[in-house]
Amino acid sequence: MSADFEAALKDLGGKLAQVEAVMDLDALRREVAELEEEAARPDLWNDPEVAQRVTSQLSHKQASLRKVSELRQRVDDLGVLHELAEAEGDKASLAEAEAELAQLTKDVNALEVRTLLSGEYDERNAVVTIRSEAGGVDAADWAEMLLRMYLRWAERHNYPTEIYDISYAEEAGIRSATFKISGPYLYGTLSVEQGTHRLVRISPFDNQNRRQTSFAHVEVLPEVEEIDHVEIPEKDIRVDVYRSSGPGGQSVNTTDSAVRITHLPTGIVVSCQNEKSQLQNKASAMKVLQAKLLQRKKEEERAELDALRDSGSSWGNQMRSYVLHPYQLVKDLRTDYEVGNPSAVLDGELDGFLEAGIRWRKQQAEAA
Known part of the structure; x- marks a missing residue:
């Protein structure tokens, strides 16, 4: 793996780790589990407004958890893709890896910005x-x-x-x-x-x-x-x-x-x-x-x-x-x-x- 690409990917992995720490993934998983349990209650829809709030919160938190998990997987996969492309001299795959790095950087930055939203x-x-x-x-x-x-x-x-x-x-x-x-x-x-x-x-x-x-x-x-x-x-x-x-x-x-x-x-x-x-x-x-x-x-x-x-x-x-x-x-x-x-x-x-x-x-x- 080229030194520049490796350094950029390492920095990106570090930034994602900071985002994961701020989001507190363990706490987020607990919240999702609690909301799933609440959403499964047979009497939930007796109060439609409460039901809508619960299902909306569950959907949002599941999406956040899924998003950060997908980003972590993409960071891990990208290192492997670039190493294979370099080993085989595959210029098309190297270009694909560079494009993915640029997009991944943009996506991680966007998620980092969301962690700054902590208002009531x-x-x-x-x-x-x-x-x-x-x-x-x-x-x-x-x-x-x-x-x-x-x-x-x-x-x-x-x-x-x-x-x-x-x-x-x-x-x-x-x-x-x-x-x-x-x-x-x-x-x-x-x-x-x-x-x-x-x-x-x-x-x-x-x-x-x-x-x-x-x-x-x-x-x-x-x-x-x-x-x-x-x-x-x-x-x-x-x-x-x-x-x-x-x-x-x-x-x-x-x-x-x-x-x-x-x-x-x-x-x-x-x-x-x-x-x-x-x-x-x-x-x-x-x-x-x-x-x-x-x-x-x-x-x-x-x-x-x-x-x-x-x-x-x-x-x-x-x-x-x-x-x-x-x-x-x-x-x-x-x-x-x-x-x-x-x-x-x-x-x-x-x-x-x-x-x-x-x-x-x-x-x-x-x-x-």
Whole structure:
């Protein structure tokens, strides 16, 4: 085995060993065994919400255990593959081993990043809201571009998505959208996306082809679970029903099935129109409201996080800049991570930004 390849493989094996230690595989196996025992109880589905939580946790932990086991096996197999290829002078197999080393390095780094997600809600699904801000019709179009970007990212990773509500702008784009992405550690992963995203481009809506700067805000919340005990008295909410609407304000439903809930003590407003049933829309809207109230509660309990929470004007709280003209660049303003291919980023290639953001947040927490 060549010295360079051997050294790279040894370093990779060492990094994987550190990941295995942080994950505490023995404890993880015990948790899987306990959840399997709980999932096998004949009366489990008497309470569907508890059953769903148990089966979801079991699935996530089994997947984590399987992932690290597969990576360890690949590291072990790669050394053998490279030695055989060298001994036989098989150039094709040597090239295959080099390609596998590159991919394995990427996969181990991704798993290492996940070990940095240790927040109280990091394991949960993510509820994302995108809102257009300054920039008029360009901002509404920009908000819709961001919605597509996150949905494409989820699609690339085979994460299911559910759109709760979309409010379309009159001319083009959207005023806002709220959706859920389901999968392990998605809140922890996507929470680094929270903040104002800035787009600079030649406006397709300006007949003089002038450059336009527009803004959209991204909010990321953890999905509320039964154990969170976020109680909302009926007297604290106002429920309005209306007809679902599509692009241009056209009605897409002939009944008043869409639901808007206003939380009177805080003024928080959420809406949902993705379901045909008014009851289903109300249930989905209540989940989003609970998530927002849970977030507010945690912020009040941990006032020091207010300094990290973006607030103020669009120019003052930018977290990422997407420049399409006069040059091509997407740059994270916190981590300095950048990519010179905005088209790929807007098509869902976000993993580099997410990894850099998670590592940056960990460094900030350690420094604090």
